[in-house]
Amino acid sequence: MGTSLKCQQGLNTWGRFVFVLIASLIALQSAPAPTAASTRLSDSEAQQVDEAMRLFQRRGLQPPAVTIEFHDHTEACQGHPGYFRPRLDRIDICSDLPFVLVHELAHVWIEEHVSVATRRAFATRNDLPTWNDHDYDWKERGVELAAFTIQQVVMRDLDPRRPRNRELLANFNFLTRALSSPF
């Protein structure tokens, strides 16, 4: 579930395709607006996308604007359940598990909103050696902890009395508080 700048596979070869463009104003509306417009997305996929976007809105986060494709095989995701390609501004989903879509959307949100300084500080505060150096295992990369953190907080109502949850919530606040900071 990492990120990669390497893959440039042709878009035309992939079947179901949706371009999800979310106007920034959607996040300011009180009720979630439809976020996916596609004739090629199945009803269930469109529903998954809408539900995931609503989870971000529920926590006050602007839903990510990104191209999303669903696949019934993992090759399109480099063997992972999901895959984010920042340069192409797209995510590929190769799993039916709901957290996979939310996790990849979290990667997009981070790419869109978290400054370089905050990324560095986030890795440091969590004693991680790197933000996103792929020479390190994914568990040692700050960007993976950050995506996991956002995924957990938007999908669950965490009981703050548990120390592990307090840590997740503190990390979530650290990542999201800097929304208006200059990059």
Ligand SMILES: [Zn+2]
């Ligand atoms: Zn990931």
